Amino acid sequence: MTEKTVTITNNVDGTSHEYPLHEGTIGPPAVDISALYRDAGFFTYDPGFMATASCHSAITYIDGEHGVLLYRGYPIEQLATKASFLEVAYLLLYGELPNERELVSFERVITQHTMLNENLKNFLDGFHYDAHPMAILCGVVGSLSAFYHESIDVNDPHYREISAHRLIAKVPTIAAAAYKHNIGEPIMYPRNDLRYGANFLYMMFATPCEDYEPGLLAEKALNLLFILHADHEQNASTSTVRLAGSSGANPFACVAAGIASLWGPAHGGANEAVLDMLTQIGDVSSVPKFIDKAKDKDDPFRLMGFGHRVYKNYDPRAKIIREVCHQVLEEMPGADNPLFELALELEEIALHDEYFVERKLYPNVDFYSGIIYSALGIPRNMFTVMFAVARTVGWVSHWTEMMSDPGNRIGRPRQIYCGPEPRDYVPISKR
Numbered sequence: 319m320t321e322k323t324v325t326i327t328n329n330v331d332g333t334s335h336e337y338p339l340h341e342g343t344i345g346p347p348a349v350d351i352s353a354l355y356r357d358a359g360f361f362t363y364d365p366g367f368m369a370t371a372s373c374h375s376a377i378t379y380i381d382g383e384h385g386v387l388l389y390r391g392y393p394i395e396q397l398a399t400k401a402s403f404l405e406v407a408y409l410l411l412y413g414e415l416p417n418e419r420e421l422v423s424f425e426r427v428i429t430q431h432t433m434l435n436e437n438l439k440n441f442l443d444g445f446h447y448d449a450h451p452m453a454i455l456c457g458v459v460g461s462l463s464a465f466y467h468e469s470i471d472v473n474d475p476h477y478r479e480i481s482a483h484r485l486i487a488k489v490p491t492i493a494a495a496a497y498k499h500n501i502g503e504p505i506m507y508p509r510n511d512l513r514y515g516a517n518f519l520y521m522m523f524a525t526p527c528e529d530y531e532p533g534l535l536a537e538k539a540l541n542l543l544f545i546l547h548a549d550h551e552q553n554a555s556t557s558t559v560r561l562a563g564s565s566g567a568n569p570f571a572c573v574a575a576g577i578a579s580l581w582g583p584a585h586g587g588a589n590e591a592v593l594d595m596l597t598q599i600g601d602v603s604s605v606p607k608f609i610d611k612a613k614d615k616d617d618p619f620r621l622m623g624f625g626h627r628v629y630k631n632y633d634p635r636a637k638i639i640r641e642v643c644h645q646v647l648e649e650m651p652g653a654d655n656p657l658f659e660l661a662l663e664l665e666e667i668a669l670h671d672e673y674f675v676e677r678k679l680y681p682n683v684d685f686y687s688g689i690i691y692s693a694l695g696i697p698r699n700m701f702t703v704m705f706a707v708a709r710t711v712g713w714v715s716h717w718t719e720m721m722s723d724p725g726n727r728i729g730r731p732r733q734i735y736c737g738p739e740p741r742d743y744v745p746i747s748k749r
């Protein structure tokens with residue numbers, strides 16, 4: 319079968335060059351322009367990477383027009399209601415759903431890695447009590463490479479796998495420790511008899527003074543939220559992890575870079591910003607005023623939790639979370655949350671407003687997730703940490719996929735230079 323190609327013609331000098339068209343399993347093909355500069359002497363320009371594929375990946379597929387999200391081919395709607403989070407973590411990392419034996423073995427391996435080196439408690443004590451938990455998470459995860467010298471041999475598949483397991487296992491422990499540091503309570507050690515989500519809730523809410531057993535509804539809601547946030551193709555934080563990893567940096571430093579990128583309010587930081595926005599709006603009667611602010615080009619205010627670079631339809635994760643909100647708020651004692659009613663009203667008004675309809679701006683994964691986190695007793699400054707706990711699975715899966723590819727090269731974009739022409743140094747006496 320003849321190779322499919324695309325011809326690029328330079329209308330300035332009339333030259334044309336052909337470039338191969340790469341096709342995936344599903345989704346749009348991509349023209350391979352890696353030889354363009356050598357052939358034609360110019361770069362492509364795509365700030366924000368609106369139409370640029372950075373890699374081949376078999377992990378996650380998104381169809382933004384139709385609101386489709388697949389993890390290794392499985393629809394998110396099925397995984398969210400049928401699988402456990404570690405089952406999905408295994409799927410993302412290894413490419414197939416585990417059988418019973420594989421899942422038990424994987425759960426045991428992750429459980430065995432949940433404890434932290436005792437010296438990390440000194441690191442945590444170095445943070446002021448009111449340090450943002452994302453700052454603590456970013457710093458402590460990046461410091462893990464100081465404890466596992468052998469694991470930073472990124473060319474050894476054995477150490478790549480152990481590092482992936484350590485990160486999946488230890489990020490929840492660090493996250494819960496950051497929360498305990500914030501509230502001045504003692505850090506709770508992980509319990510090997512608890513499942514992943516229940517263990518996280520235990521480390522967050524237990525104290526040495528009394529028994530604590532995580533509630534089944536809370537564990538179920540957390541399991542679902544972790545699955546929904548586990549991966550999302552080449553989003554900003556995952557692309558950050560890949561770019562950092564392309565230089566051969568150790569996996570702990572790469573995931574710390576991903577955490578830093580996720581923290582931004584345009585990305586994972588939006589879930590915390592949504593609750594702040596809903597609190598600021600306060601009442602349904604103020605919604606029109608804030609909708610107008612979101613539409614005003616001179617006003618930096620945006621409707622947080624709305625819009626998406628890829629989804630030009632309802633984010634399938636937001637749909638699922640909205641449904642779970644109803645269930646959790648009905649079943650959790652005292653979790654009656656006026657902010658959820660406000661969010662529903664805000665969504666209803668925005669989705670009928672021409673500005674949002676025209677720009678295909680729908681609620682995204684961050685719009686409702688904070689409502690559930692609040693109902694579970696998780697404070698706002700921990701919302702993006704929750705996102706990072708789940709997304710660690712996606713980050714280590716993409717890092718592993720990239721590092722296992724013998725064709726992997728350092729990522730090094732070019733630019734359009736718009737600085738000064740060459741000029742000579744001027745002595746300070748003449749400036």
Ligand code: SDX
Pocket residue numbers: 366549550552553554583584585586588612613619620621622623624625626627628677679682683684
């Ligand atoms: C996540 O990439 C991923 O997959 C991310 C994520 C993941 O799982 O990893 O899905 C998680 O990060 C979800 C997004 C969370 N962020 C927010 O909710 C912040 C609010 N949303 C926006 O900042 C924005 O929608 C982005 C950042 C999400 C997407 O930005 P784009 O793709 O660069 O779109 P844009 O800024 O070019 O907006 C297009 C138009 C503009 O208006 P015009 O210039 O055409 O007139 O839509 C407007 C924007 O002003 N717009 C909004 C808006 N989002 C876009 N206007 C008001 N409120 C908004 N939220």
